[in-house]
Amino acid sequence: MGVYVHIPFCAQKCYYCDFYSVVVSEDFPTLAGNYLVSLRQEALYYRKIWGEQPLDSLFIGGGTPSVIPPEELAGLVSWLLKELPFVAEPEVTMEANPHSLTAAGVEVLSAAGVNRISLGVQAFQNNLLKSIGRIHRAEQIGESVEALRKAGVDNINLDLMFGLPGQRVQDWLNTLESALALEPAHLSCYGLILEENTPMEKWVSEGLMEVPNDDGQAEMYEAACRILKGSGYEHYEISNFALPGKRSSHNLLYWQNKPFIGLGSGATGYIGGNRYRNIPDLWRYMQSWHEGGPLYEDCDQVSVEREMDETMMVGMRLLAGVDEASFCRRYGISFWELYQPAINDLLARGLVEWDGAKLRVTRLGLFLENQVSAAFLR
Template sequence: LISLRQEALYYRSVWGESPLNTLFVGGGTPSLIPPKELAAFIVLLRETLPFVREPEISMEANPHSLTHEGAEQLSMAGVNRVSLGVQAFQDRLLEAIGRAHRSEQIGESVAALRQAGIENINLDLMFGLPGQSQRDWVETLELASALKPTHVSCYGLILEDETPLTRWVSEGLVDVPKDDEQAEMFETACRILKGDGYNHYEISNFCKPGWQCKHNLLYWHNKPFIGLGSGATGYIKGLRYKNAPDVQGYIESWGRGAPLYEGFNEVSLDQEMDETMMVGMRLLKGIDERAFRSRYQVGFSDLYREAIEDLLARGLVEYTEGRLRVTYQGLFLENQVSGAFLR
């Protein structure tokens, strides 16, 4: 906590007095930290950095790590949004991906949060898991929706290089749904969640009206943010940094009053515009040309004319009422849409 406070004070001087609207406590499973300590950390940050009076304060948690008492302590510290790493409602799938919780604990966690006064609840779900069928996925979506969360995130499994799961899949020891099956699962999520009253506002995210994740919108609008802690990333005044992941090195470095970076680079104007287009096209409402021109003094239609014409011709985007946005077909080829704006 001492090192984190030193880092917060350091970036307070860099950031200035521009108000902060959100705080996101994540990067793993912060709910494993004793709630009293976590609550003290949140209070410390609110006292150190220039937050607005009622910021959105989100925290990641796993269902097995939340208690009624812990939820109440976090609520008293100002936490008003919790993202639960549910992933699936089938115990055999949770066991297969190494999750510690079981399905009955999901509803218990949601109830504990609501009893503590935390109504803004996101459920993180995953499709394309080893051994997951369409029936499993439909059941997961229906059980998730029955809990009436304000927000649902649906992410496809990504096989990372040099991981045991990737090796097992390549060796035929584990079966995962094929690409076309995953596309069908994504389509199923869109149909069921929209049918249950959720707005599909970002490729992987759905919310009840008015319950978008304000913090993630900062990323999708490519806005600056402060990152604190070992391994954290930040983006301030055109500079992007990544803290070294070594916890002991992080503590020792702040003991000397200086950051310890793994990477640090200046983002050029061209790079910032490319990234604004790439992340902004993940939002289903797309990017407003007037807002882009006001921010950069040039329209995206001029900068990316060839790329946009190609995407329009392929039916992956549409330009209506001054906004460029992804089409339904483009949702399934998001990497191609975003990649088109990388110059």
């Protein structure tokens, strides 16, 4: 179980992004300071509800956490590690953009307990970075990794994206090669999704921008699976690859549908069977904590039936699949009793396989994961 903290600030908005974040402006230092106070108030509120269940991971995401001065962020991290019931050596991940990381900053964060950095790299070609609205340049990626290693942070994830406008297969192969040359512990490879109401979705729908088609995306994804596996990375989740022993504990928590505390404007959390999403409006969020309580955009009690569906849906993203015995222990019923027609249909279509203990996606199912997940929604 873990804690997610949302830092909703970015230096500029990427054209494809629909995460909640605001672009930093002149009043940013005051705004960030006040926001960090609200985060502490929220953490104390959930501290009482959560009790003593041990927390294994802390994930500071966004947004771009690294736009906040490292001293302030480090203060928040060490305070959370002290106030909440974390295990002795939790995984503490922070997302960062290559342009906003300095060696001195990383040292401060590392001293506060940050032991894993997830870098938003996306591509190693400046023309592609520019076409998707990223602020960093390719040269800064290697510099950031070097700064991290110097500060003793070796557990590094690189986020990469394929299916970008104007991206050729060769560009993607070069990106994979450049990423591997940096020897990261973990790699995430995501296909571009044209989210509603983003500038990129508008430009593509108006014919002003072109992105690779489904076949092009599938070719890039297939290349990533083959090349990363050949380089010693375990393909353990649809989009995630890790060196042995370097899987992300925090993200595994989501794929196993476990509870977690979510803090911050726009953050989601899952506590005591309640799934909530905080209001994605940082001023209203801060006002609500000033008044002493949460302000949700949504908050629903998740029924056991719904939780079982979700456990299957997210669990099938893991290449190890869903273990029938674990499912039975958790819910007192076999998933075969609940989903037999759906599973038989997926088996007949060659999207999943059953080895007598686990149900998992096949190679074909990897490419059609949406259809696999959807089958478990009753």
